[in-house]
Amino acid sequence: MLSVVIETTNHEAELAHTLSTLVVGAVEGLVSDVIVLDHGSDDGTERVADAAGCHHLRSWDLAEVMRQARGDWILVLEPGARPLSGWVEAIFEHMALETRPARFSRSRRHRRPLRQVLFQRRCPLEVGVLMPRQLAVEKAQACGKSPLALARRQMTRKLSCEIIPAWASVRV
Template identity: 90%
Template sequence: MLSVVIETNNHEAELAHTLSTLVVGAIEGLVSDVIVLDHGSGDGTERVAEAAGCRYLRAWDLPDVMRQARGDWILVLEPGARPLSGWVEAIFEYMALETRPARFSRSRQHRRSLWHVLFKPRCPLEVGVLLPKPLAVEKAEACGKSPLALARRQMTRKLSCEIIPAWASVRV
């Protein structure tokens, strides 16, 4: 089973996009819970999370969150990121065969523009990070409060499926 952790701040639309993609994982029995870590959003982020049945936290301790996650594996995503078709099967297969952290492959149809390459550094959560729960707890204790910091410290293998990054998912 898999727990998904999403850190957000005023990302109502982005969170809705990500959660809609995760539904198939819940139906297939892969996703056991989704935990939304919020930094005091003033939009409808809380409504979206609660309507989707997520555990919504405004105050948290990251190691405690990782320990209390229901799944044996933790998938950390940024709001707006959307795994593409085949992600459920790819993660099931990976979890059965591996014990090391992994990440999605970048979508070939959603390449970064030259402006993004030059002026916006890549976010490690752009491709998500998949961790076995014991490693997630250990790394959370070492890195502090942010799932982003947790993702930065990982050597990962590539999953056989792609993800649409958050920056390409919701366009204003």
């Protein structure tokens, strides 16, 4: 089983896009719970999270969140990121065969414009980070409150499926 963690601030529409993609994983029995870590959004982020059945938290200890997650694996995503078809099978396969962290491949159809490639630093959550829960707990204790910091510290293997990064979802 998989727990999904999404950190957000005023990303109502983006969160809805990501959650709609995760429905397939819930139906297939992969996604057991989704945890939304909210930095005080004043839009409809909380309503979207509640309507989708997510755990919505406004304050948290990341290590405790990882400990209480239901899944044996944790997937950390940006709001707006959307895994493409085949993601459920790819994650099931990875969880059955591997014990190390993984990430999605960047979508070939959603490449960063050259200007962004040259002048902006990539966010590790752009491609999601999948890791065993026990490793997530250990790393969360070392990195503090942010899932982004947790993702930055991972050496990952590429999964066989792609993801549309959050920055591309906004333009779609």
